[in-house]
Amino acid sequence: MTHTDVPHEGWRKEYLGMKIVSKSQKDLLENGPKSLSQSWILQAMYNDWKTMKGYKDPAPTDCQSSLKEWEKSVKKYQTRGTN
Numbered sequence: 001m002t003h004t005d006v007p008h009e010g011w012r013k014e015y016l017g018m019k020i021v022s023k024s025q026k027d028l029l030e031n032g033p034k035s036l037s038q039s040w041i042l043q044a045m046y047n048d049w050k051t052m053k054g055y056k057d058p059a060p061t062d063c064q065s066s067l068k069e070w071e072k073s074v075k076k077y078q079t080r081g082t083n
Helices: 011-018 023-031 036-053 067-075
Strands: none
Touching: 011 023, 011 036, 023 036
16 A cells, blocks of 8 residues: 555544544644644654554655766766867
């Protein structure tokens, strides 16, 4: 199951029934975040919910390259024999 298949609607209410949460967490789940730090807490709860439900995000693609590969790609643009 991919990230786009996760049923996002209703996760907050479901999470309230799955865990014992503090008063401030309950307020966040019911009313949403009012600051950046509150959004981080809400995201942590969302990630916890996904873990409990068994959802997994897809692995990120490998975008690494080596200096050797970069030098090889640059060589085709360099002109030889210019002084």
